[in-house]
Amino acid sequence: MEVTGLSAPTVTVFISSSLNSFRSEKRYSRSLTIAEFKCKLELVVGSPASCMELELYGADDKFYSKLDQEDALLGSYPVDDGCRIHVIDHSGARLGEYEDVSKVEKYQISQEAYDQRQDSVRSFLKRSKLGRYNEEERAQQEAEATQRLNEEKTQASAISVGSRCEVRAPGQPPRRGTVMYVGLTDFKRGYWIGVRYDEPLGKNDGSVNGKRYFECQAKYGAFVKPSVVTVGDFPEEDYGLDEM
Structure with missing residues (x-):
């Protein structure tokens, strides 16, 4: 393949290596010599510059040529955006050696x-x-x-289990149900009121993080703060959710 000069000052390429399984997308100046380019690749692939062999592949992953002239400019090769430069390591390191951080002394x-x-x-x-x-x-x-x-x-002491209630949480419509739990919980600090809603407007079935506080169907249970609960004569309302 004919080697030609390209005028664009920089080029974006993918860097792959025989030492690892991933690719890195990097931008480099075309005015770098291959020797200078290898030094920059040390930080990318972990291989010493003196142990690198470079191969150039097109955007279609077709092999173009080797980058083997140390004093030649990167731009003197047919390197274009989207090309891949593969680094073959001859230092004796093994594939994946620089990916396993558990081997790094801390x-x-x-x-x-x-x-x-x-x-x-x-x-x-x-x-x-x-x-x-x-x-x-x-x-x-x-x-x-x-x-x-x-x-x-x-x-919470003014709220009794079994009482009918209405929950008015900020930003939500009123919801009616029955008080099923009053007290402290393991999932969060403070006092909580467990409510079984009349319709599936809740978030759980009376259990949180594997611990059960009361029994109800899925999506009928919820835990709210005492400040948003009002107990009283609140008959069940038909929200029509069963017809949806």
């Missing part, structure tokens, strides 16, 4: 040693009294959480 430090460092994020947070190291803010947050929990407990 730096580890004990909690005690990390606490002694003055240039760590933890040290900065402590000095600045930010986040969990701001004792005053944490105390205030805990007090507010305790207050909310006590308010929910008071609201």
